[in-house]
Amino acid sequence: MELYPQTKPDYEIVISGAGPVGLSLAIALCDLGFECLVVSKDGDFEPQKGNFDGRAYSIAPACWAMWRVFGICEALEPFAQPILKVEAEAANFSPICFDFEEDEEIDGPLGYIVETHAILSTLWEKARKTAGLTFKSNTKLSGIKTQSDRVLISLNDDDTKISSKLLIGCDGRESFVRKTAGIEFAGHDYEAKGIVATVELTKPHEGVARQVFLKGGPFAVLPLKNNLASLVWTERIVVADSLMTLNDLDFELELREKVGDFLGEFTLKSGRFAYPLKMRIADTFSTDRIALAGDAAHTIHPLAGQGLNLGLKDVAALAETIGKAAHVGLDIGSTLALEPYDEWRRADTINMALGMDVLDKMFKAPPALRGLVGFGMSLMGKSELARSFLSREAKGVSGRNMPQLLQGHPIQF
Structure with a gap:
C-alpha cells in the first residue's frame, strides 16, 4: 500500500460529475456542513443562447420536494409544466387514466416536465452560492487509489493529485469511477433507441402526459409549457437510425403515419436526439472510499420517465447516510458507513428496472399476448385501487422509510 503523509485530506468529499445528480448531491452535502469538490470534465456552465433545444426531464413530486428544500423551485417554476393527468394505453384498447386527485392523501400534480437547460442553469446558480462547495472544471479523473484513511485521485493524466475521505461517481453510464473501482455493471441492451424531439401542438395538451405501446416500442407525449x-419515440436501432437521417419534413410525415390521431396536429420545434436504450445495474452502489449515484449506478428503460428520479432518490439517501455516519462518529468513507446506502437504494432500483423490463418485453411479445396485455391494462384502468397505486408510484411516494429530503424536510439527526 502506498504511504501518504498523515495530514488531513484535501477535501472531505469529491464528486465526479456536474449533472443534475452530481450538483444536487453537492448541495445536499454542503448543506450538512461538508466541504465538497465537484470535478467536471466540461467547462463552467453557460446560459443557453437561442431557443429551447428540445430536451426535458420528468421530475417526480418527491424529488421536486427535495429541490424545494434547496430553495430552487421558484426559479424552476416558469419552465415546469405540471402533469395533471396520465394516460397509458396499448393500441386498440381502453387506456389507464389517473390524475392528481386520485389519492386524497397526496397534494399536487403527478409530476413536472422541466426543460433540461432550466434544471442545469438553476442548479449551477445554486451550487455557485453554496458555502463549502468548490469546482474544478475542464478536468478529468485519470486514476484512483484507495488507502486506509483516504482516496488518492489523479487528474488530467499528469502529476496532479488530490486526496479525499470519499469519492462519489456521478459521472454517467460510462463512469470512470465505477470502471476504475472494478464494479461490475450487469444488464442488457434493448437493441432500440429513443428519439427525443419537441413539437408545438394545435390543441391544448391540458397537462396530460400520454403513452401508447406500439410494436416498435412505447411512444410518449410529455406536456411542456406554452403548449x-x-x-x-422508441424504435429498433435500424429504424431509429434511418429516422434520424430524414429532414424535418420527412420526419414529420413518418411521425404522422406512425401515431395517427394519437398526437393530433403538430409542428416540429426542435432538433432531434437519439440515444441507445440499456438496462444496467451496478453490483454494488458503494465500496471502500467510493460510492456511485445516478446513471453511474444504474440505467433503465425510459418508458416511465424515472431515470433521473432514481438518481435524485440516490442523492437524498446518500446524503442522509453520509450525514448520519458523521453524526455518530464514523469515517464517512468506510465500508461500514456506506453500506446502509447500498441497502437503501439498490433494491428499489432493481425493482424499478425489472418492472420496466417486464413491460417492454410484454409489448414486444407475439400479437396474441400483446392483446392479452392490452386487455389487462383496460381492466386496470377501471380499478380505483390500481389507479391509486400507479399514481403513488408516479409521484415517488410509495414505500416506507423515505429519505427526509424526499419528504420535503431538511436532513436532521
Whole structure:
C-alpha cells in the first residue's frame, strides 16, 4: 500500500460529475456542513443562447420536494409544466387514466416536465452560492487509489493529485469511477433507441402526459409549457437510425403515419436526439472510499420517465447516510458507513428496472399476448385501487422509510 503523509485530506468529499445528480448531491452535502469538490470534465456552465433545444426531464413530486428544500423551485417554476393527468394505453384498447386527485392523501400534480437547460442553469446558480462547495472544471479523473484513511485521485493524466475521505461517481453510464473501482455493471441492451424531439401542438395538451405501446416500442407525449410537448419515440436501432437521417419534413410525415390521431396536429420545434436504450445495474452502489449515484449506478428503460428520479432518490439517501455516519462518529468513507446506502437504494432500483423490463418485453411479445396485455391494462384502468397505486408510484411516494429530503424536510439527526 502506498504511504501518504498523515495530514488531513484535501477535501472531505469529491464528486465526479456536474449533472443534475452530481450538483444536487453537492448541495445536499454542503448543506450538512461538508466541504465538497465537484470535478467536471466540461467547462463552467453557460446560459443557453437561442431557443429551447428540445430536451426535458420528468421530475417526480418527491424529488421536486427535495429541490424545494434547496430553495430552487421558484426559479424552476416558469419552465415546469405540471402533469395533471396520465394516460397509458396499448393500441386498440381502453387506456389507464389517473390524475392528481386520485389519492386524497397526496397534494399536487403527478409530476413536472422541466426543460433540461432550466434544471442545469438553476442548479449551477445554486451550487455557485453554496458555502463549502468548490469546482474544478475542464478536468478529468485519470486514476484512483484507495488507502486506509483516504482516496488518492489523479487528474488530467499528469502529476496532479488530490486526496479525499470519499469519492462519489456521478459521472454517467460510462463512469470512470465505477470502471476504475472494478464494479461490475450487469444488464442488457434493448437493441432500440429513443428519439427525443419537441413539437408545438394545435390543441391544448391540458397537462396530460400520454403513452401508447406500439410494436416498435412505447411512444410518449410529455406536456411542456406554452403548449409544447416533448416526444420520446422508441424504435429498433435500424429504424431509429434511418429516422434520424430524414429532414424535418420527412420526419414529420413518418411521425404522422406512425401515431395517427394519437398526437393530433403538430409542428416540429426542435432538433432531434437519439440515444441507445440499456438496462444496467451496478453490483454494488458503494465500496471502500467510493460510492456511485445516478446513471453511474444504474440505467433503465425510459418508458416511465424515472431515470433521473432514481438518481435524485440516490442523492437524498446518500446524503442522509453520509450525514448520519458523521453524526455518530464514523469515517464517512468506510465500508461500514456506506453500506446502509447500498441497502437503501439498490433494491428499489432493481425493482424499478425489472418492472420496466417486464413491460417492454410484454409489448414486444407475439400479437396474441400483446392483446392479452392490452386487455389487462383496460381492466386496470377501471380499478380505483390500481389507479391509486400507479399514481403513488408516479409521484415517488410509495414505500416506507423515505429519505427526509424526499419528504420535503431538511436532513436532521
